[in-house]
Amino acid sequence: MMLAADLFKPFEFEFFRNGVIVATLAGALCGVVGCYVVLRNMSYIGHGLSHAIFGGYAVAGLIGINLFLGAGAWGVITALAIGGIVRRRPIGSDAAIGVVTTASFALGLALVQLYGSPGQNADALLFGNVLGVTFADVWLIVAVSIGAALFIGFGYRQLLFTTFDTEVAKATGVRTGLVDGLLMVLLSATVLATMNVMGVTLIAANLVVPAVVARMLTAHHRPVPRRRRDRRGQRFCRHERELSPRCRVRPDDRSHSCDFLHRGVRCRWFVPSPCWHCCARPLMTRHMRMRRLDTLATCG
Amino acid sequence: MISQSGATSKVISAENVTVDYGAEPVLIDVDLDVTDGELIGIVGPSGSGKSTLLKVLLGTVPVRAGKVDRRPGLAVGLVPQVEHIDWSFPVTVAECVGMARARGLRTPWITKAERAEIHAVLDRLGLNGLANRHIRDLSGGQQQRVFLARALFTKAEVIFLDEPTSGLDVKTRHEVLHLLDDLNRQGLTIVLTTHDLNGIAAHLPKIVCLNTRVIGAGPPEDVLVPDVLERTYGSPMHVLEHGGMRVVVDSPLFSVDDIGKASA
Known part of the structure; x- marks a missing residue:
């Protein structure tokens, strides 16, 4: 009882409650937005955009407007500029991100060096301060999360189609320019809202890492029905006879190897025979088993 | 050969279309009418503007001169080159087809x-x-x-296919060709680009030879002739008859040595 009381004691403090709420929402928000960022091969944009916003922060301080609004507007303009260059120019998204964001960051650093920091501690923007979160920060991130949910909920198919095949989506009548623009605005709003909490470096990690892990764990954009996954998994697990070409039993040492499915992220698991999947099965929870078997079933 | 199903009215009409991407024109004064129920193949060398012409007909590329008229409310579908698909993208077949119905508010x-x-x-x-x-x-x-299913799922009346048989073996190529024929017989208008003169183009009821300009258009008997092919591809070609079909072969007189001599 003592331990439980100690565990919940920090929740008596408002700064801690705010920190927990904001950290949870920031993780979810970055995870959702990051999926589309990674699928568009724009993984570097989170990192770049969070640096670019630093330029807006410095410029806003210099001309005497609200730092937050200035940095936000700057972020949106930067994101739209990146999106525009990627659509119109024959250079890759990585190059466009590199050019636009580093230029903006360099401008911000130069202005801070020349005229000094415009108010807040610049280190806090770069590295974040989850315990210094205010009530306004909580509302901002709640508002951006609701905006993200509405955009992805109502525009899911347009977003998916544009991300998968922009040219065909455009030919079919989807307003791809609008979809791209809105995603860039959402991305910059996400970076802006989470900057105080995580700082620029963690934002980049939070945008990319969950999406990459998710992509390694599933071959589907949405999960297949649980019953079907189970059946496919069990069939797969009746090992030697029905193993797919990518999943082999080596006769020499009777070990079992399975290529992890995705192109570009192929890690190979070697496990001793008898089949790891069957041995581990009783030890895993139902949820773990489903996820694991779904992954393995896609090996074929 | 695939026969032409009853063509009635124009669905897309391009008149004197010129397109550039800010540099040399890719298409110059191109005229092409697509009528209801047609099956058209666009052939030409690499860089001749085949894919650009498809995009012009689709309306996704602005034209510098000329005009393109589409029947109001015309639903079109595009089957992209398979080389342009991100095969590691996490979608199933059902999701891939389902995403195409994306206009308006959808669940x-x-x-x-x-x-x-x-x-x-x-x-x-x-x-x-x-x-x-x-x-x-x-x-x-x-x-x-x-990807054909995805285009059909949008209830497209005209389907454009960009190099539908590139990278496919002979058997699969035949399957795709027969499938397109079946769909055309069911009333679907189809426009495709291809490099394959003998495997695909010779079987189609209408061929358009393109090399920045339209060199020739019509049935294979009129278009697959040495003069048109030479002007399209810039090298001499022979046309043989085999089993009632036209077969295009490179000129036996035009060897690698000849190319060397010509360039010298």
């Missing part, structure tokens, strides 16, 4: 009615039982048919 998930429609389209194209497979886990012919 994020595929509804029961849509799922039934998707299964009907997949059955029609011989893809039954593959709805939950990842698109990467299909054969070349099946992959091509998935």
Whole structure:
């Protein structure tokens, strides 16, 4: 009882409650937005955009407007500029991100060096301060999360189609320019809202890492029905006879190897025979088993 | 040869179209009419503007001069080159087909009615039982048919295919060609680009030879002739008759040595 009381004691403090709420929402928000960022091969944009916003922060301080609004507007303009260059120019998204964001960051650093920091501690923007979160920060991130949910909920198919095949989506009548623009605005709003909490470096990690892990764990954009996954998994697990070409039993040492499915992220698991999947099965929870078997079933 | 189903009215008409991407013109004064129920093949060398012409007809590329008229409310579908597809993208066959119905407010998930429609389209194209497979886990012919299914799912009246048989073996190429023929007989208008003169173009009822300009257009008997082919491809070609079909072969007199002498 003592331990439980100690565990919940920090929740008596408002700064801690705010920190927990904001950290949870920031993780979810970055995870959702990051999926589309990674699928568009724009993984570097989170990192770049969070640096670019630093330029807006410095410029806003210099001309005497609200730092937050200035940095936000700057972020949106930067994101739209990146999106525009990627659509119109024959250079890759990585190059466009590199050019636009580093230029903006360099401008911000130069202005801070020349005229000094415009108010807040610049280190806090770069590295974040989850315990210094205010009530306004909580509302901002709640508002951006609701905006993200509405955009992805109502525009899911347009977003998916544009991300998968922009040219065909455009030919079919989807307003791809609008979809791209809105995603860039959402991305910059996400970076802006989470900057105080995580700082620029963690934002980049939070945008990319969950999406990459998710992509390694599933071959589907949405999960297949649980019953079907189970059946496919069990069939797969009746090992030697029905193993797919990518999943082999080596006769020499009777070990079992399975290529992890995705192109570009192929890690190979070697496990001793008898089949790891069957041995581990009783030890895993139902949820773990489903996820694991779904992954393995896609090996074929 | 594939016969032409009854063509009635114009669905897309391009007149004196010139297109550039800010540099040299890719298309110059191109005229092309697509009528209801036609099956047209656009042939030409690499860089001749075949894909650009498709985009012009689709309306996704602005024209510098000329005009393109489309029948109001015309629904079009595009089957892209398979080389342009990101095969590691996490979508199943059903999701790939379902995403095409994206205009207007839609539920994020595929509804029961849509799922039934998707299964009907997949059955029609011989893809039954593959709805939950990842698109990467299909054969070349099946992959091509998935993207055809996606175009059909949008209730497209005209389908454009960019190099539908590139990278496919002979058997699969025949399957795709027969499938296109079946769809055309059911009333679908089809426009495709191809490099394959003998395997695809010679079987089509109408061919357009393109090399920045339209060099020739019409049935294979009129277009697959040495003069038109030489002006299109810039090298001499022979046309043989085999089993009532036209077969295009490179000129036996035009060897690698001749190319060397010509360039010297």
